[in-house]
Amino acid sequence: MKYTKLILILLNALIITSCTQPQPTVQTVHTDVEDATVLIEENSTLTQMTIEITEVVTETTSPTETPAFTPTPDTRMLPEDWKKWSVNPQISGTVMDIFLHGQELGRNPNAFSKIGDCQNVKEAFLGFFDRQVVYLAENQQHLQETIDNFSGYFNRDGFAVKGGLNAPSSLNPLMADPVACQPDENPLMCEVRNNNPAYAFVSFELWYEGRSAENYETYLRQVLDYLISQGIVPILLTKADNTEGDDSINYTIAKLAYEYDIPMVNWWYTAHTLPNNGMDPERNDDFHISSTAWTERSYDALETLDAVWRTVRDLQ
Numbered sequence: 001m002k003y004t005k006l007i008l009i010l011l012n013a014l015i016i017t018s019c020t021q022p023q024p025t026v027q028t029v030h031t032d033v034e035d036a037t038v039l040i041e042e043n044s045t046l047t048q049m050t051i052e053i054t055e056v057v058t059e060t061t062s063p064t065e066t067p068a069f070t071p072t073p074d075t076r077m078l079p080e081d082w083k084k085w086s087v088n089p090q091i092s093g094t095v096m097d098i099f100l101h102g103q104e105l106g107r108n109p110n111a112f113s114k115i116g117d118c119q120n121v122k123e124a125f126l127g128f129f130d131r132q133v134v135y136l137a138e139n140q141q142h143l144q145e146t147i148d149n150f151s152g153y154f155n156r157d158g159f160a161v162k163g164g165l166n167a168p169s170s171l172n173p174l175m176a177d178p179v180a181c182q183p184d185e186n187p188l189m190c191e192v193r194n195n196n197p198a199y200a201f202v203s204f205e206l207w208y209e210g211r212s213a214e215n216y217e218t219y220l221r222q223v224l225d226y227l228i229s230q231g232i233v234p235i236l237l238t239k240a241d242n243t244e245g246d247d248s249i250n251y252t253i254a255k256l257a258y259e260y261d262i263p264m265v266n267w268w269y270t271a272h273t274l275p276n277n278g279m280d281p282e283r284n285d286d287f288h289i290s291s292t293a294w295t296e297r298s299y300d301a302l303e304t305l306d307a308v309w310r311t312v313r314d315l316q
Helices: 002-017 079-084 093-104 143-149 187-195 213-229 248-260 267-271 291-315
Strands: 025-030 035-042 045-052 108-116 197-203 233-237
Touching: 079 248, 079 267, 093 108, 093 197, 093 233, 093 291, 108 187, 108 291, 143 291, 187 197, 187 213, 197 213, 197 291, 213 233, 213 248, 233 248, 233 291, 267 291
Parallel strands: 108 197, 197 233
Antiparallel strands: 025 035, 035 045
């Protein structure tokens, strides 16, 4: 087929070059892989032309190769090493994507919510940043700008934080405030609608009968999925206690923080630098943390909120 096409092209060229002469009559066309003979009669004179085909070179154009990009190495510690994670995380591009989605939905970039149990009510978590002038060490002076920016949200409980609220309860409409929430809203949905935050601290520590790490993960995942779908940056916190006995809840928290690529305050790490590992010695129930621990935990959370806010604030 290649040789036939070549011969036809040559024939066309011959015909074109002799177009001023009488119309030629093609008598015979012989094609062969090694040799081709074309007989053309012009003005009753037989002209024999022998075309020696010695080689047909077909150029193959190599497709343009796509440059090989080396992906950025994932240098994060694995969830299995969560006890070695830093207290305050680095902020990822995923956080920026969530934030920008929230801005498209009209989220308030200067508002945050607290989602969780009694460890997160305003008396124990963050509230004093609104209630009083706080002392900031020299290396904490930058936090004052963050305190000022989020003024009014520290000493607020909202509709998805209260004693006894665990992860399943936050998704149950029966647990929602009957006055502030709509009939079909659960506490989480109600809080998002009323407060319209761009960020949310998420911390469910309360032990309840039958809770397993798998069960905990199922419900916490639903909370995270909802917040992210609403353009709200979740900020997780590990817990100081180990009521389950094998640290599986903290591991689950770290696993989801790693999977979703969202911030996690490793409060467990700080707690274990405090007397009694941060536990309240008076209650001695291995669950409630001390008033000193309240303060430390609040500062850890503020540091992470500051890092998130400074990362995304210019993206609006």
